[in-house]
Amino acid sequence: MRPKGRILDIGCGSGRDLKALHDRGFEAVGIDASLSLAKLAAEFSGVTCLPMRFEDLQFEHPFDAAWACASLVHIPKGKLVSVLRRLHKTLIGGGILFVSVKVGKGEHLLRDGRFFAYYTRGEFEQFLTKAGFAIDQSWISKDYLRPTQKIRWLNIIAHRANSAKTLGRLQQLKKMKRYADQNGHSR
């Protein structure tokens, strides 16, 4: 990622990571479905945070990276690929995605009304691949904020892979370059 690149925090909550990214010199922007959290995050971090749902994700100018810490767990699995495809569109080619979700199986609606989807590593990686991401790294970690609980997090770093169309164009460009080199047209 280029120094001081643009990064989108998806489901930024109260703005902890937005502030950390901003303090490190990134041009950070946050979104959260909750209007009150979006306001709180903007006040706390001092950067733009918009009330926006993952399902409506859309930006005119693409981001160099996206940060989705503990947020995509609230999306039903049936909607995940379409949300990830939206996310894919908000990134530049090669743009980086960090995502963390809870390890486990299935989906649950808790008594307090919160919805959670749980994933195995292979399952989430398949969703990412389907949406056009290439996986770079994945690892499982403890919940450092609640060490007494048995929660485990699946963390993945991926990037926006080139589409077949772009790859086709790149191959064509390479062929043209070879032709130009062979015929003494290039400098």
Ligand SMILES: C[S@@+](CC[C@H](N)C(=O)[O-])C[C@H]1O[C@@H](n2cnc3c(N)ncnc32)[C@H](O)[C@@H]1O
């Ligand atoms: C567990 S919190 C994580 C907050 C923050 N990323 C962190 O690591 O502390 C999940 C956040 O996702 C937001 N959220 C849940 N469903 C959402 C949706 N459909 N669209 C946008 N934000 C959503 C919630 O409002 C909440 O702030």
